[in-house]
Amino acid sequence: MKKLSLGLCLAATVAGGIATTSAALADTGFPNNLRIVIGSKSTGGDTYQNTAIVAEALAEKLDINVKVDAVGATAAFKTLKRVSNGSTIMMFHDQSYLGYLYGRKGYENPFEEYRIGPTVSINPGSAYLVAQGSPFQGLDELMTACADGTDIRVAIQPGGVSEIGYSAMKNAIRIEHPGKEGCLVAVNRGSQSDKNQAMFDGLADLIHGSVQANEQYTRLPADDQKAMRFVWLTARNQTIQQANPEGMGQTSREDLLQYVEPNVSVTQDGEKNFTFDKEFFFLFNKDMDPALIEELDQALTEIFAEGEIQETQKTSFFIPNFMPSAEAEAYLKDKMSQYATIIDALHN
Amino acid sequence: MDVLSALDPLFFVLISAGAAIGIVFGAIPGMTATMAIAVCLPLTYALDLNHGLALLLGLYVGGISGGLVPAILLNIPGTPSSITTTFDGYPMCQRGEGERALKIGVVSSLFGGLFSAAVLFLFAPVLSDFAIKFSYVEKFLIIFLALTVIASLSRNLLMGLFSGLIGVWLALIGTYDVSVGGNGDTRLMTEAMEPYLSEGFSLLPVLIGLFGVAAILKEAEQGIRENTEGMRITLEKGARFSLGVFRNQGVNLVRSGVIGTFIGMLPGVGGSAASVLSYTQQKNFSKAPEKMGTGVPEGVVASESANNGLTGGALVPLLSLGIPGDSTTAVMIGAFTLQGVQVGPLFIGENLETWNTMMVALVFANLVMFAIMFFAIKYVARVVMVPKYLLYPIIMIMCVVGAYAINYGVMFDVWTLLLFGLGGYLAGKVGIEIAPLVIGFILGGQAEVYFVKSLESFGTYTIFFTKSPIAMVLWGLIVLSIAFSVYNLVKASRRKTQEGGA
Numbered sequence: 104m105k106k107l108s109l110g111l112c113l114a115a116t117v118a119g120g121i122a123t124t125s126a127a128l129a130d131t132g133f134p135n136n137l138r139i140v141i142g143s144k145s146t147g148g149d150t151y152q153n154t155a156i157v158a159e160a161l162a163e164k165l166d167i168n169v170k171v172d173a174v175g176a177t178a179a180f181k182t183l184k185r186v187s188n189g190s191t192i193m194m195f196h197d198q199s200y201l202g203y204l205y206g207r208k209g210y211e212n213p214f215e216e217y218r219i220g221p222t223v224s225i226n227p228g229s230a231y232l233v234a235q236g237s238p239f240q241g242l243d244e245l246m247t248a249c250a251d252g253t254d255i256r257v258a259i260q261p262g263g264v265s266e267i268g269y270s271a272m273k274n275a276i277r278i279e280h281p282g283k284e285g286c287l288v289a290v291n292r293g294s295q296s297d298k299n300q301a302m303f304d305g306l307a308d309l310i311h312g313s314v315q316a317n318e319q320y321t322r323l324p325a326d327d328q329k330a331m332r333f334v335w336l337t338a339r340n341q342t343i344q345q346a347n348p349e350g351m352g353q354t355s356r357e358d359l360l361q362y363v364e365p366n367v368s369v370t371q372d373g374e375k376n377f378t379f380d381k382e383f384f385f386l387f388n389k390d391m392d393p394a395l396i397e398e399l400d401q402a403l404t405e406i407f408a409e410g411e412i413q414e415t416q417k418t419s420f421f422i423p424n425f426m427p428s429a430e431a432e433a434y435l436k437d438k439m440s441q442y443a444t445i446i447d448a449l450h451n
Numbered sequence: 452m453d454v455l456s457a458l459d460p461l462f463f464v465l466i467s468a469g470a471a472i473g474i475v476f477g478a479i480p481g482m483t484a485t486m487a488i489a490v491c492l493p494l495t496y497a498l499d500l501n502h503g504l505a506l507l508l509g510l511y512v513g514g515i516s517g518g519l520v521p522a523i524l525l526n527i528p529g530t531p532s533s534i535t536t537t538f539d540g541y542p543m544c545q546r547g548e549g550e551r552a553l554k555i556g557v558v559s560s561l562f563g564g565l566f567s568a569a570v571l572f573l574f575a576p577v578l579s580d581f582a583i584k585f586s587y588v589e590k591f592l593i594i595f596l597a598l599t600v601i602a603s604l605s606r607n608l609l610m611g612l613f614s615g616l617i618g619v620w621l622a623l624i625g626t627y628d629v630s631v632g633g634n635g636d637t638r639l640m641t642e643a644m645e646p647y648l649s650e651g652f653s654l655l656p657v658l659i660g661l662f663g664v665a666a667i668l669k670e671a672e673q674g675i676r677e678n679t680e681g682m683r684i685t686l687e688k689g690a691r692f693s694l695g696v697f698r699n700q701g702v703n704l705v706r707s708g709v710i711g712t713f714i715g716m717l718p719g720v721g722g723s724a725a726s727v728l729s730y731t732q733q734k735n736f737s738k739a740p741e742k743m744g745t746g747v748p749e750g751v752v753a754s755e756s757a758n759n760g761l762t763g764g765a766l767v768p769l770l771s772l773g774i775p776g777d778s779t780t781a782v783m784i785g786a787f788t789l790q791g792v793q794v795g796p797l798f799i800g801e802n803l804e805t806w807n808t809m810m811v812a813l814v815f816a817n818l819v820m821f822a823i824m825f826f827a828i829k830y831v832a833r834v835v836m837v838p839k840y841l842l843y844p845i846i847m848i849m850c851v852v853g854a855y856a857i858n859y860g861v862m863f864d865v866w867t868l869l870l871f872g873l874g875g876y877l878a879g880k881v882g883i884e885i886a887p888l889v890i891g892f893i894l895g896g897q898a899e900v901y902f903v904k905s906l907e908s909f910g911t912y913t914i915f916f917t918k919s920p921i922a923m924v925l926w927g928l929i930v931l932s933i934a935f936s937v938y939n940l941v942k943a944s945r946r947k948t949q950e951g952g953a
Contacts, residue, residue, distance in 0.1 A: 146489055147775070147784030155789065159496065172859045173489070177649060207635050208626065209649065262629050291907070293631040296718045296774040304586045306908050315788075316773055319795030329583065329772075329796055352793050418791050 132395045134190045137161070137169045140183065142176040142195035149226045149315070153383045153421055154194040157223050157403075160412050164402045176202065177209035183217060187388040189395040192220070196383045198263040200439045204446050207262040213386060214439070219432040220385025220396060221403050224421040227338035227346060228314035229381055230362070231257075231268060234302055235323070235330030242335045242367050245309060246272065249287050250280035258290045258298040258307035264381055265311045267442060268337045268369075271377040274445045275369045284449070303328055314359065315420060318352040335369070336362040337379040345422045371445065379442075382424060384431055400427040457501045457808045465502055466812050469509020470819040476510070477517020478831075480527045480659045480846070481853010484514020488782045492789075500790040500805060505812045507783050512564055512762055512816035514779070515722075516824060519556040519755055524549055524835050525846060527663040531654055532722035532758035534889060535730040537662060538604075539743065539750030546746055550832040554692040555748045556755040557824045559704060563756035564817035566708035567715065567763025571770075572810050575799065579771035582716045587908060588918040590720055591901035592925035594894050597724045599929060600731035601887040602936035604744065614884040618891020623899055625651025631900045647863045656854040656868040657892060661885050663850050664872025667843045669879065700752050703733050711757035715764020718774045722761045723893045729757035735935035741943045744886075763813065770798050770806065 139158055143150040154171045162169040174182065176198065183193045202210030213219065231242065239245045249255050257272070259265040269289055277284040290307045292298045295316050301307040314336065323330040336343065340363045343356060350356045360366070364376040371377040387396060403425055406412050413423040426434060469491070476487035487510045495503030518530030523540030536556060543552035570578070585593075598615065605611020624640060626649050627633030640648050697704065707729035714725035733753035734743045743750050765776030773795035775781035787794050792802065799806045824831075834842070854868040855861070875885055905914060916926065 145785075146492055146782045147788055149788075151785060152788050155493070155496070171493075174859050175650075178858070178861070181646075207629065208637065208645075260629055260632070262635055291629075291632045291634075293629070293633075294719075294774075296768075296772075297632055299772075299774070300583065300586060301908075303583045304908070315793065316795070319773065319793060319797040323796055327796075328580070352795075352797075419788070420791075 131165050131167060132189065132392065132398055133165060133167055134188070135167050136190070137165075137167055138172060138191045139169060140172050140174045140179040140191060140193050142179050142193065142198060144173050144175040146173045149228075149381075149421075150194065150196065150383065152419055153224055153226070153416075156412065156415050156419065156421075157194070160406045161399075161402060164406055165398075180209065180211070180217075183386060183388055187390040189387075189391050191388075192391075192399075193217075193386040194223075194383060195386060196226070196264070196381050197267075197379075197435075197438070199384075199386060200435070201263040201267055201442065204439070204443050205262040205266060214432070214436055216389065218387040218389055218391060218396065218428070219435060220387050220428050221400055222382050222384040222424050222426045222431040222434070223403065224383050224416050225338070225342055225424045226313075226381040226383070226420070227336070227342045227422050228316075228351070228420065229264065229268060229337045229379060230312050230314050230317060230333055231335040231337075232302075232310055232312050232317055232321070232331040233308065233334055235321075235325045235327070235332055237308065237332070239308070239334070242272070242369065245334070246276055246279075246287075246369075249276050250283045252283070252286060254286050254288050255309060256288050256290045256307045258292045258301040258310040260293055260298070260311070261289065261291050264379075267379050267445075268311060268335070270442075270445055270449055271337075271369050271371065271379070273449055274371070275377065277448065278370055278373050299329075302331065309334070314351045314354070318354050322353055333359075333362045335367045337377075338363055339378040339380055340364055342380050342422050345417075346420065347417050351420050371441070377445070380422075380424075382435070382438075383421075384435065385428075396428050403427075457804065458811060462502060462505045462808070462812070463815065465498070465506040466509040466816050467819045469506045469511075470513035470816050471509075471823055473510040473513020473515075474517035474520075474820065474823060475513075477514040477529050478520040479853060480521050480525070480529055480663055480850050481655055481857055483518075483530050483655065483779075483857075484511055485779045485782055486857070487514045488779060492782065492785050495786050496789065500786070500792055501808045503786045503790065504783075504805070504809055507786050508809065508812040509816045509819065511779055511783065512759070512813070512820050513823075515759055515762055516557070516560045516564075516820045518758070519560065519751075520553065520824075520831060523552045523556060523751070524832065525663065526666055527846070527850070528658055530722075530758075531658060531893060532726050532761065533754065534658065534723060534893070535726045535754035536751055536758075538730065538754070538886065539746050539748070540754075542744075542746030543748075543751070544835060548746070549835050550829055551692040551696075552746075552748070552751055553828045553832055554825060555696055555751045557821060557828065558694075558697065559707075559752045559755035560759040560824075561817055561821040562704050563708045563711055563759030564762055564820070565814065566705070566756075567712040567760040568810065568813045568817065569763075570712050571763035571766055571813070575767050575771045576796075578716055578767050579796070582718070582768055583772070584919065584921060585717050586918070587901045587904040588914055589921050589925060590717060591898060591905055592915070592922055592929065593714070593717070593720060593728070594724060594898045594901060596925060596929050596932060597728040597731065598890065598894055598898065599932040599936065600727050600734070601890055602933060603731060603734045603740070603939065604886045604890070605884055605940075607882070607884070608940055610882050611884050611887040614878075615887040615891035617883065618888040618893075619895030619898065620891075621652060621657075621888075622892045622895030623651075624648055632904055633900070647866075650858075651896075652867050652871070652892075653854075653857055653861075653864050654893065655857050656864045657871045658889065659850045659854060660868040660871030661875035661889055663846060664868060665875030665879070665885070667847060668872060668876040670839060670843065672876075696748050697752070700749060702736075703749055703752050704756050706732060706736075707753045707756035708760040711760020712764035712767075714757075715761035715776050716767035718768050718772075718776055720897065722758060722765075722777050722779075724897070725761050725764075726754045726758045727890055727894070729753045731932060734939075735932055740935075740939045741946075759817075762817075766809075766813070769794060770809075772796060773798065
C-alpha cells in the first residue's frame, strides 16, 4: 500500500506539479518534495529503472516524496546548475564524464562543474555482439582480422558509453598492431534498434548492445536473420560474479562469465585488460549544502546496510555498488583519467 | 486457465480507469498518451505485470483516441497523430455536425484499434520479420510518400510546397542528435540561441500554437462580442450520425487500419506519419477528392482508423523484437523492465500468459474507449456551445499549461507556443498554408535522418532506387500519389474555369 501511495504521489506530482500530502518530516534537510532528474529521456531504460529503485528506498527512509523525471542529459545538467537548494538532484552514469571526454555538446567536466555524489549500482550488461553466422568466432579473431588489414565495422552510438568499448578495442589494436587501428571503423547509429538493424542489413560486423536487450537474440535459431552471439561483455569479471546465478533470461551467470576478461582480453596499456562497468551515481549542484550530501550518504548507508535494496537491484540485473560521496568521487575521477588516456591516445 | 485467473475484476477496472484517464489526457491539448503513461508508470510499481499492463494499455488506447475530441471541436490536435482529423472534423463541427464527426471518429477508432489488435495477435512474429526488411532507405521512402500529401493538401500548389519546405526547415533547427546516430552538433542557429533551441522546437507546442493560438488570434482580430448568441455553434444543425455513413467507407476503413498498423510496426517512423499517409491515400482514391478538407466523413474515417491502428502496430516490434514502435510504447517498456521481464524476439513464446492477457486488455480497452466516448460525446460536444469569450481564455490556459508540462517544465516551450501562434496568424496573412507547413515540420526531422543515414550507409544516391523490391514498390506509390495530386488539382482548376465561364 505504501508503494501504491508513493506511486500515486509521484503521479499526482508529475501530472500537475501539485505538492503531495505526505507528512513533512522534521529531521531532514531535504524539502518535502525531492526531484531526481536523470540524464536519460527514457522511462524504459536502465537509468530510470535504477533511479526508481533508489528513489523508492529514499522516499521511505527520509519520509519524503521523491519524483523521478526523465528529462535527458542536457536538461538535467541545466536544471542541476540552476537549483542549489537541494530540491533537485541528478542521477546518471559514466556518460556524465564520457560525454565530456568525447567532446559532446552539453557536457562539461562533472568533477569541476558539479559535486559528485554516492554511487549506487552497476549495470553490467554492456556487450558487443556479432551475427550468429559471422565468420568471426570471438573478439580476438575480429581484432586479428583488423591487424591483417580487413575493415571491421562496429555499430555504436557515438560519444559515450556505447563508444568507450569501441575506443578500447581500437586502442588495443594500436598497442598490439601499431598503425592498424584504422581498420576498426565506427558505424554511427542511434538507438539499440538502429544498431541491430545495421547488423540485419549487413552494414556492421560487430554491434554494441546489452545483455538485457540482446540476450533473446542470442537464443534464436542460427538460420534466423536476427540471430546474434555475444563476443564481449565489458564488465569486470568480479562484477559479473556478483550477479544472480540465473543471470539474464536463459543465459546463466556462468555463461556470461565466458565473455568477460580474462576469457576475452582487450588490453588497456599492454599489461592490464580494459574493463568498463556502467556505474550509476548522484550529481549535485556545486553549491548544495554539504550537510544535505552528508545526509544522503547516511541515508543510503543505512538503506544498503538493511540489505533489501540489493535484492531488488539484483532481480533487475543491477549489481549493488554503494560508495559514499567522497569515496565515489575519488574512484570515478581515477576511472575517468584512465579512459581519458585511451581517448587521448587515439586522437593525438 | 492461467490467463483466466489473471482476468480478475481489478484487471478490468484498471483497463477502464486507464482508458478514461487516457481519453482525458488525449483530449487536453498538450497532453498526450505518452505523458499519460509516463505519469501513471509509477503506479505499476505496486501492481503485478498483468495488472500494470492492463492500466498502461487502457491509457494507451484512451490517450490515442482522446486526441480526436479537441481536433474536431476546437481545431487543435490533442495528439500529433490526430492532426489530419482536424482537416475534416473541424469543418464538420463548424457546420453543426460536431457530434456526428465525433461519433464517426470514435467508430473509426474502434475499428482501427480492433483491426490492429487482430493483426498483432495473428501475425506479430511474421510482421516483425517483415519490419526488419525496412532499413533507412525504405523508411525514408515511406516518409517521402507521406510528404506527398503536401501536394494534395495545398490550395495553391506552389505556395503549399513552399510552406511544406518551411516546415521541414523549421524541423531541422536544433541538434543533429547522437541518439539518432548524428554528430551532436547544433544547426541553423547562433551560439546565443543554443540554450533555448539546442533541442529544437518541441512538436506539440508548435502544433497547438499553429492551430489553437493562431485561430484564437484570428478570432480576436475579428472581435468577439459578449452577447453573441449567433456566434455559437448549434449542435444539431447539420446531419445526424448514422452507421449508414460507413456504407461506402469499407475500403477506406480497412486501408487506413492497415496503413496505421503497418506504420506503427516500423520503429522510429511514428504515429503522425500513419494518419498523414492514410489521409493522402484516401484523398488519392476518393471519388470527390476536392471535397476532402472541407468537412467530409471520409477524412475523419481515414485519420482516426489509422491512428488507432497504430496501437496494435506499435506493439508488434515491442513484443517481438523488444524495440518500441513509437514514443508511447517506449514508455510502456518501462513497465516490463521495472517488473524484470525481458522483451525481445522470444517474449511471446516464453510469456504466453502475459501475451494473452495483453491481447484481452487491448481488445477490452478499445471497447471501453468506444463505450466511454460514444456515449459521452453528446455532453463533450457541448463544449462548442460555450461562448467563445469564455472558451478561448480557457483553451489558452490549457495550451500554456500543456506546453509547459510537455517536457517537464521548460519555459521555452511556452514561448514556442506563442511564437508559432503569432507566426501561424501572420502566415495566413501572406498566403503561407498551415497544413503543409505542419506536415513538413512533423516529418522533416525523420526525412533528414533517414536520408543522411541512407547515404552514409551506402554512399550512393542510386541506392534509393535499387535497394530492394520494397523500395521500388514505394517509388511506384510515390509516383502514383504525386500523379493523383496533380491530376486532381488540374481537374479542380478546370472545373473552376468552366464554372467561371458559365
